[in-house]
Amino acid sequence: MCSYAIVAKRSYRLVGLFWAGSILNTMTVFLSGNVIGSWGTTIKPSYLLNIPYAAAPIWVACYLLSRRPAAPPSSSSNSKKPSWGFFRVVLALYLVGAMALGWWRFCVAMGSPLPAAQRWLSEIEPYLGDESAYPRLQAAIYALYGSPFQLLALVYLVAPHLFVHEASAWLVDLAAIHAGAYAQGQFVFVSAAARPFVLFPTTATQVIPAQGARLPPRHSRRAGQAGQAGS
């Protein structure tokens, strides 16, 4: 979309911020997770090849944020009042829930000893405790970077008169970065959590029906059943 907008000489500012947010999120999780996670001892010099890929979205975001279009002249927001439409209420409730959920999952990912956190980790969302550390970092980013913005957006939804035009323009830019980060983060998180998560005891998985999985031979099972019946 960025390429099309550039070729078509259209504004690619918000699309670029969306892209920068998604890449910043993935590179933060990826680079940190490589060092923190279970593969931290196998880091190779090729790891440094990621630096340009991580620096590019930062430069693009700074470039785009420094080139904000001129503000419309009649946008003095002092007269703005919150119109409590259905969509606004839903978004406000979503933001409250997302902040609470983000902080709770952050506490779970950080290894809270609370019984509810342990239950969440063992029975509800075991992927948060994955050895790769990627889900833990993603939860931390949601809580530490996503929640402050969500709080800001909630304040904007509840009391828009507190925001002058320039501040709300910043909020739209941050919303684009935030949307890109969450889209990328959720796509990767859900894809990773939804993969076949059965932990077989050996790396050699058994193909059905070949040999079965640690099944004893059929004749021995019959003998065992006969022995049990006899006893």
Next chain:
Amino acid sequence: MRAFLLDIHGGQGRQGRQAVEEGNVVVTCGLLHIAGALWFWIMHGALALGPQLLFAKLYLAHHGSAGAVTSSTSSTSKRNKAE
């Protein structure tokens, strides 16, 4: 041979490991994955779609007045041209 139908979450790894160690063949079913983990999709779907809707709301709230200004400006220029 017993087969286990496991959902996508809820200690799937623990149950799967236990089932295999007990000598069973573990069979997973994609349809049950989705149906059994409805909360999973609701929670993560909201986390994925919420920011997009929020961005759309903020964008429209911010640029709505700009659109009105643009349209009034264009109508003014049209009127000037007509005059």
